[in-house]
Amino acid sequence: xxxxxxxxxxxxxxxxxxxxxxxxxxxxxxxxxxxxxxxxxxxxxxxxxxxxxxxxxxxxxxxxxxxxxxxxxxxxxxxxxxxxxxxxxxxxxxxxxxxxxxxxxxxxxxxxxxxxxxxxxxxxxxxxxxxxxxxxxxxxxxxxxxxxxxxxxxxxxxxxxxxxxxxxxxxxxxxxxxxxxxxxxxxxxxxxxxxxxxxxxxxxxxxxxxxxxxxxxxxxxxxxxxxxxxxxxxxxxxxxxxxxxxxxxxxxxxxxxxxxxxxxxxxxxxxx
Numbered sequence: 001x002x003x004x005x006x007x008x009x010x011x012x013x014x015x016x017x018x019x020x021x022x023x024x025x026x027x028x029x030x031x032x033x034x035x036x037x038x039x040x041x042x043x044x045x046x047x048x049x050x051x052x053x054x055x056x057x058x059x060x061x062x063x064x065x066x067x068x069x070x071x072x073x074x075x076x077x078x079x080x081x082x083x084x085x086x087x088x089x090x091x092x093x094x095x096x097x098x099x100x101x102x103x104x105x106x107x108x109x110x111x112x113x114x115x116x117x118x119x120x121x122x123x124x125x126x127x128x129x130x131x132x133x134x135x136x137x138x139x140x141x142x143x144x145x146x147x148x149x150x151x152x153x154x155x156x157x158x159x160x161x162x163x164x165x166x167x168x169x170x171x172x173x174x175x176x177x178x179x180x181x182x183x184x185x186x187x188x189x190x191x192x193x194x195x196x197x198x199x200x201x202x203x204x205x206x207x208x209x210x211x212x213x214x215x216x217x218x219x220x221x222x223x224x225x226x227x228x229x230x231x232x233x234x235x236x237x238x239x240x241x242x243x244x245x246x247x248x249x250x251x252x253x254x255x256x257x258x259x260x261x262x263x264x265x266x267x268x269x270x271x272x
Contacts, residue, residue, distance in 0.1 A: 035068040045111040047074040057111055074115035080107050080179065083126055089189055090134045092142045092152060097189035100137055100152070103182050104129050104167065110175025121174045128170040129181075136162050142188070145203070155183055209251075216250035 038058065040046055046058040051070040058064050087101040106125060108114045114121040139162065143153040150156035163181035171178065220243050227234065234242065 036065045038064045038066060038073065040064060043077060043079040045076050045078055047076060047111055047115040048072075049074075054112075054116070074111075076108055076111035076114050076121075078108050078111070080105060082106075083122075083129060084184070085126075085129055085133055087185055088130065088134065090137045092137060093139060094141050096142060096192060098137070098142055098152070099185065099187050099189055100133060100183060101185040102129070102133055102163070103184050104178065105180040105182075106171075106176050106178050108175055109177045113173065113175030118174045121176060124174050125171050125176055129167055132163065132167040132170055136166050142186075152183065152186055212251055216247050219250060220246045 038046060040058050040061045040063075042061050044061070048055040048058065048066055049072040050067075052072075055066070055071075083104045083106065085102045085104065087099050089097055089099050092098050104125070108121065118124045136159075137152060140159055141149075141151050144151040147154075150158040152159060160181060164178050167181060168178045223246060224239065224243065
């Protein structure tokens with residue numbers, strides 16, 4: 001009887017051990033199966049590494065399965081993204097300090113570079129964009145009297161292209177494509193803002209005066225031609241006096257007050 005019981009105990013222990021092995025295998029396999037699933041969202045790519053070695057890039061949206069052991073994944077969005085460059089003080093081409101901010105629109109086109117070639121692609125483009133804004137802004141004047149000359153105030157397409165080209169060259173290592181760069185805020189620095197405002201007012205006054213003088217010359221020329229066509233003959237002195245009077249009336253900033261010149265006539269007899 002004792003021999004029978006002793007034979008059953010090893011059999012029970014063997015069955016229990018087999019059960020535990022099967023249970024552990026099932027649980028472990030279930031966890032591996034569960035944690036191996038990866039969801040790829042729209043406009044997103046996932047760079048997969050295993051034990052520090054590049055494996056693949058998941059681009060097709062949906063559910064994928066990759067063995068989780070030693071796996072590291074980097075999710076890289078491929079949507080259009082924006083970066084707001086904070087207001088910073090730079091020197092424009094003429095050496096005047098200005099405050100400028102901008103918005104950069106970009107997209108990741110090479111997820112491998114964005115994940116592995118740089119430490120943090122977002123921080124990378126932020127740092128590069130700030131440096132590019134300062135460097136390119138120093139190549140153009142804040143404003144220009146010549147409308148054909150590119151300047152920052154009018155945001156000429158040549159200026160925008162210069163920002164994009166310079167920034168694109170700086171972020172190529174991160175696999176980023178720069179779509180657009182737009183100035184968000186552009187003003188003179190506070191220390192020279194008042195002086196520049198007075199300068200702008202003076203330039204506006206000069207331009208206004210030039211326009212008035214040009215118009216006055218055309219009006220006087222037309223008046224003289226009409227008088228000649230009407231056969232109203234005038235001497236050279238009278239013509240000069242008329243032109244001078246018309247120019248004074250038209251170009252004067254105040255209301256003109258007419259003055260009539262009276263030449264007295266002398267009557268009487270001459271004593272001998």
